[in-house]
Amino acid sequence: MTNQDFHHFLRQHRDQHPDDVLTVREEISADQDPTALVWQLAAQGRHPMLVCENVRGLACPLVTNIFASRERVGRMLGVPAAQIHAEYQARSRRLVAPRLADKAPLLDSVQRGGIDLATLPIIKHFATDRGPYITNAILIAEHPDTGVGNMSFHRSTLHSPTEIATSLHSRGHLWRLLQIAQERGQPLPVAMVIGAHPLFMLAGAARLPFGVDERHVAGGLLGAPLEVVRTPKYGIAVPAYAEFVLEGVIDPDAHVPEGPFGEFSGYSSDRSTNNLLRVESVLRRRDAILVDVVGGNSAEHLNLGRIPRESEMVEKLRERFPSVTAVHYPSSGTHFHAYVAVKQMRPGEARQIMLGLLGWDPYLKTVVAVDEDVDVTRDEEVLWAMATHMQPHRDVVIIDGLPGSALDPSASGIGTTSRMGLDATRAPDFDGVRARIAPDALARANAILARAGGKGAASIA
Numbered sequence: 369m370t371n372q373d374f375h376h377f378l379r380q381h382r383d384q385h386p387d388d389v390l391t392v393r394e395e396i397s398a399d400q401d402p403t404a405l406v407w408q409l410a411a412q413g414r415h416p417m418l419v420c421e422n423v424r425g426l427a428c429p430l431v432t433n434i435f436a437s438r439e440r441v442g443r444m445l446g447v448p449a450a451q452i453h454a455e456y457q458a459r460s461r462r463l464v465a466p467r468l469a470d471k472a473p474l475l476d477s478v479q480r481g482g483i484d485l486a487t488l489p490i491i492k493h494f495a496t497d498r499g500p501y502i503t504n505a506i507l508i509a510e511h512p513d514t515g516v517g518n519m520s521f522h523r524s525t526l527h528s529p530t531e532i533a534t535s536l537h538s539r540g541h542l543w544r545l546l547q548i549a550q551e552r553g554q555p556l557p558v559a560m561v562i563g564a565h566p567l568f569m570l571a572g573a574a575r576l577p578f579g580v581d582e583r584h585v586a587g588g589l590l591g592a593p594l595e596v597v598r599t600p601k602y603g604i605a606v607p608a609y610a611e612f613v614l615e616g617v618i619d620p621d622a623h624v625p626e627g628p629f630g631e632f633s634g635y636s637s638d639r640s641t642n643n644l645l646r647v648e649s650v651l652r653r654r655d656a657i658l659v660d661v662v663g664g665n666s667a668e669h670l671n672l673g674r675i676p677r678e679s680e681m682v683e684k685l686r687e688r689f690p691s692v693t694a695v696h697y698p699s700s701g702t703h704f705h706a707y708v709a710v711k712q713m714r715p716g717e718a719r720q721i722m723l724g725l726l727g728w729d730p731y732l733k734t735v736v737a738v739d740e741d742v743d744v745t746r747d748e749e750v751l752w753a754m755a756t757h758m759q760p761h762r763d764v765v766i767i768d769g770l771p772g773s774a775l776d777p778s779a780s781g782i783g784t785t786s787r788m789g790l791d792a793t794r795a796p797d798f799d800g801v802r803a804r805i806a807p808d809a810l811a812r813a814n815a816i817l818a819r820a821g822g823k824g825a826a827s828i829a
């Protein structure tokens with residue numbers, strides 16, 4: 369059974385994988401330093417969990433970059449990185465209802481009056497951001513009739529000492545609940561969870577049919593009921609071990625400036641629904657940590673957003689098309705590209721597979737299909753297959769006028785996009801024999817290089 373306390377997760381991960389946690393003890397600025405550290409580490413190919421113990425102006429430590437490494441996400445689920453999709457699907461399908469907790473560190477401090485949100489630990493991520501942002505804000509709202517909850521991430525910034533500006537641009541289920549509230553002329557009660565167990569965060573990123581409560585998915589991922597307490601005013605069930613929870617209402621009729629913010633596309637976006645959240649209670653642990661999510665097209669932001677979606681898509685594709693041998697969403701394509709390897713059984717199958725994926729995945733713009741011998745985890749191999757197997761007049765399928773991501777800076781103002789399938793599998797009349805190196809020559813080369821060692825390599829030439 370998973371311990372649901374983030375503090376326990378951090379301690380245990382540090383103990384078991386000390387090389388996978390980088391702790392910065394010197395004082396750093398709350399103005400972009402954590403993001404800059406993550407960017408410079410990524411440039412070196414490093415994706416450790418980052419603990420910043422002394423961020424100027426923050427009265428607590430900051431932990432970020434938790435989802436940047438797929439190996440680490442695999443460890444959270446108890447599997448190697450290659451098995452994340454199957455494990456995620458198996459666990460998330462076992463819906464487990466939450467349980468009211470006997471003990472709740474979150475209730476260490478419950479403030480219902482005199483709220484000043486400026487006392488919350490918040491950092492600025494990019495120079496181009498409007499200001500400091502809460503990037504790990506999971507909003508929970510419950511359906512007014514059924515009580516079924518919904519969880520989703522929404523970038524959030526301070527608007528006044530008691531108000532938060534937030535964006536519902538992905539127009540998911542929170543947006544739908546807000547519309548129901550508006551039709552009834554009521555505000556929508558919500559609880560914003562800032563910091564909780566990483567598997568709770570993963571559940572917050574899941575996209576499920578309307579009416580499936582992501583708190584039950586969190587239970588499935590954790591392998592035990594999510595331990596919850598109810599917020600003091602609206603009784604919304606929130607994790608008992610959360611770091612901070614803000615409770616209040618979104619007023620469907622109030623709009624305030626929000627954005628720009630550095631988004632997953634790698635661009636600073638001010639496409640926002642400009643919603644206003646009035647905060648009425650603040651709950652926090654005595655020893656609260658700021659659990660941050662790196663923004664922009666960081667590995668963390670991309671992994672967190674797409675692991676649940678990838679898992680669903682891989683399962684669907686494999687079920688319907690047994691000829692699919694591998695699927696990969698490359699980071700270079702943010703949320704917009706996918707590569708599929710296929711062992712085609714009949715002509716046209718690759719196109720059918722691409723159309724399936726382009727239809728099912730709400731974010732995708734481009735799918736590239738390649739033969740099974742191409743390694744889809746390597747951009748350069750896929751680009752080589754496109755360069756040498758594809759004839760654009762024959763192998764490009766484009767469909768226009770589909771709903772797209774509001775944050776794609778190249779998409780139309782009305783939110784539609786075109787989508788493209790590139791069939792880079794070899795056609796029946798393909799005329800090429802792949803240049804090969806014999807295995808014994810490769811083995812000899814390995815032996816020579818091993819003898820020459822690092823320094824001697826130059827003398828080989």
Ligand SMILES: Cc1cc2nc3c(=O)[nH]c(=O)nc-3n(C[C@H](O)[C@H](O)[C@H](O)COP(=O)(O)O)c2cc1C
Pocket residue numbers: 503518519520521522523524535536537538539540541542572573574575576661669672673
């Ligand atoms: C780190 C992160 C930040 C996100 N920020 C926003 C946001 O600011 N606004 C938004 O509408 N969606 C945002 N999303 C997307 C939704 O939270 C996400 O698609 C969620 O699964 C939608 O849930 P739903 O299907 O219950 O609507 C973000 C997702 C992640 C992982």
